[in-house]
Amino acid sequence: MDKEKKPYLSAKGVTKSFGFGRQKTVAVDNINLDLYEGEVISIVGESGSGKTTLSKVLLGLINQTSGDVYFQGVKRDISSQARKREYWKNIQAIFQDPFSSYNIFNKIDSVLLDCINMRGGVYFPREKKTEMMIEACSFVNLKFEELTNKYPFELSGGQMQRLMIARIFLLQPKILLADEPTSMIDACSRATILDELMHLRKEVGMTIIFITHDIGLAYYVSDNVYIMEKGRFVESGAADDVILRPKEPYTQRLINDVPKIYEEWDLSTV
């Protein structure tokens, strides 16, 4: 990565706490991050380490308690709804829980049409819009004709996650933040979806932030990896260095947890 270039997205001393006094949780604790154009990074950490909270701050869905986010070298201003919409043309997300990501009163057609409109396609002829929706669905192995006139809650979890990727195909944001994007998809489709995301990345030049528990996935897809523990980055660097030669015991533990998922369970010791 060319470090002479300005970072695309930066977090400087970003902290987010919830609650007050004895109830206070510091979910994100003084995080610094520089993301460069075209880079793929992963943020890996155990449950509750603050990954989703950090992504929500980066997306501008929640306000940080302190610190600043910079986009293309300029302090981000999302003080009005219009500015937020402008910002969201650049950064979009796929969430861990796809059920929470859709307005349940919008049919799938309108979810996809919104994306086309947001990309300046409001006045495209009807046929062109349909063609684009069909293409986006087939990109993620969904059949548009089976989805049209349905509501998102009528889909399976895996189909919903695919639909989210179809949205990204239409939106083509500069930065994609993917929070456990394949958590509801079986292992076989998971590899396909990842390949599709990486393919999409090549095609539209996307910069990607993966958020995951899965250090194997992080190794497979990313240039740089950030290891998160209790709201802080405890180790970061090139994927090869961090995952093949971890320095922190916490990182080593995350790595040691992985083979257990694939090894057959030894029931004789239970």
Ligand SMILES: Nc1ncnc2c1ncn2[C@@H]1O[C@H](COP(=O)(O)OP(=O)(O)OP(=O)(O)O)[C@@H](O)[C@H]1O
């Ligand atoms: N809205 C909220 N109100 C209060 N506490 C919160 C809120 N959101 C998150 N937290 C707390 O902040 C901490 C970090 O949560 P977060 O969801 O960011 O973790 P995570 O790393 O994404 O975990 P997981 O891997 O399970 O998704 C947790 O202790 C959580 O309980």
Ligand SMILES: [Mg+2]
């Ligand atoms: Mg999370």
